[in-house]
Amino acid sequence: MRIPDHIIEQIRSQANIVDVVGEYVQLKKAGRNYLGLCPFHKEKTPSFNVNAERGMYKCFGCGKGGNAITFVQEHLHMTFPDAVKHLATKMGIPIPEEEVEDPTGMTARRDAARAALREAADFYRKTLSASDGAPVRTFYERRGFSADIQERFGLGAAPAAWDHLLTHLEANGFTRQHLEDAGLIIVKDDGKVYDRFRGRAMFTIRDDSGRVVGFSARTLSNDPDTPKYINSPQSMVFDKSRVLYGLDLAKRSIIEHKTVHVVEGQADVIAMHQGGFLSTVASSGTALTPDHVKLLKKYADTMVLVFDADSAGQKAMSRGIEIGLAGGMEVRCVVLPSGEDPDSMIKKNGVTAMSDLLAQAMPWMTYQTERFKKEGALSDP
Numbered sequence: 001m002r003i004p005d006h007i008i009e010q011i012r013s014q015a016n017i018v019d020v021v022g023e024y025v026q027l028k029k030a031g032r033n034y035l036g037l038c039p040f041h042k043e044k045t046p047s048f049n050v051n052a053e054r055g056m057y058k059c060f061g062c063g064k065g066g067n068a069i070t071f072v073q074e075h076l077h078m079t080f081p082d083a084v085k086h087l088a089t090k091m092g093i094p095i096p097e098e099e100v101e102d103p104t105g106m107t108a109r110r111d112a113a114r115a116a117l118r119e120a121a122d123f124y125r126k127t128l129s130a131s132d133g134a135p136v137r138t139f140y141e142r143r144g145f146s147a148d149i150q151e152r153f154g155l156g157a158a159p160a161a162w163d164h165l166l167t168h169l170e171a172n173g174f175t176r177q178h179l180e181d182a183g184l185i186i187v188k189d190d191g192k193v194y195d196r197f198r199g200r201a202m203f204t205i206r207d208d209s210g211r212v213v214g215f216s217a218r219t220l221s222n223d224p225d226t227p228k229y230i231n232s233p234q235s236m237v238f239d240k241s242r243v244l245y246g247l248d249l250a251k252r253s254i255i256e257h258k259t260v261h262v263v264e265g266q267a268d269v270i271a272m273h274q275g276g277f278l279s280t281v282a283s284s285g286t287a288l289t290p291d292h293v294k295l296l297k298k299y300a301d302t303m304v305l306v307f308d309a310d311s312a313g314q315k316a317m318s319r320g321i322e323i324g325l326a327g328g329m330e331v332r333c334v335v336l337p338s339g340e341d342p343d344s345m346i347k348k349n350g351v352t353a354m355s356d357l358l359a360q361a362m363p364w365m366t367y368q369t370e371r372f373k374k375e376g377a378l379s380d381p
């Protein structure tokens with residue numbers, strides 16, 4: 001989809017550069033311009049100039065300069081069309097998109113799958129507050145997730161039924177092909193079709209720009225034969241090796257601190273955000289991949305791995321160190337007290353204890369030396 005030129009021109013000329021930059025940089029009036037600390041290089045005295053009349057910014061330290069659109073592109077790491085859309089939304093300018101050629105129909109299919117996922121996320125949200133959602137509501141309450149955090153993360157509930165989502169989405173004009181593309185239904189060999197997620201707590205997975213790309217569904221049952229989590233399958237809109245849970249919400253804080261906290265699970269991400277640790281993300285249904293690190297490298301220089309003390313956690317730590325270093329990150333490690341995950345740790349010891357623990361994150365080399373020592377690998381023969 002192409003954005004018409006006159007809309008781009010309208011945004012370029014009408015965007016208030018002081019507001020756009022001011023959302024991320026503290027600006028002080030200095031003569032006819034505004035001045036602040038440059039967000040693109042480290043500095044202690046402000047050399048970042050914003051000219052309201054011309055709608056331009058310029059840093060006299062590192063030389064970066066441009067208009068509102070380039071600022072959004074550079075600072076939020078967006079493509080040009082995404083930056084234009086971002087500003088258009090803020091300015092309340094609707095974007096009529098021009099039709100583009102789509103000979104294979106793949107673009108249309110992908111768009112429909114995305115729309116179906118968005119609608120499904122709404123459906124699960126609504127189910128959560130309906131009578132069907134009572135068991136899941138209780139589950140979230142027991143975990144201590146506040147109403148605000150449930151809203152921010154788009155937590156929902158899948159009804160314990162075979163086809164409620166299917167019926168709802170078909171009534172809204174989606175075809176079975178769309179729903180299959182979106183990974184929302186299961187089609188059996190005999191042609192029978194039913195909802196993939198049933199009677200589960202629904203964690204909405206969004207990409208770094210906030211688009212719904214899939215779900216992770218947790219069972220409420222204690223039956224050891226029931227898988228704890230079911231995730232959306234890989235699809236034309238969901239590649240789990242490239243999506244990090246919570247990144248859409250964490251992005252701003254990560255950019256600000258140039259540091260990201262990586263935890264093991266989705267519930268950990270939510271607990272961390274609720275505790276005010278806003279730079280936290282996790283991989284969803286897969287170990288950390290080189291593509292994850294590449295994605296994070298756009299926003300951060302330092303990766304802090306916050307993993308459990310158990311052997312699975314320590315294995316994940318070693319892998320995280322390896323992949324992080326290969327991706328050019330500075331890697332630091334936090335080992336949680338034995339038997340704790342971030343959620344239980346914050347509940348038991350409080351936010352201050354967690355923040356102390358993060359402040360004491362070890363350089364990866366120290367972590368590995370200590371681990372080898374503990375395992376006896378460095379002891380004298």
Ligand SMILES: [Zn+2]
Nearest residue numbers: 038041059062
């Ligand atoms: Zn600069």
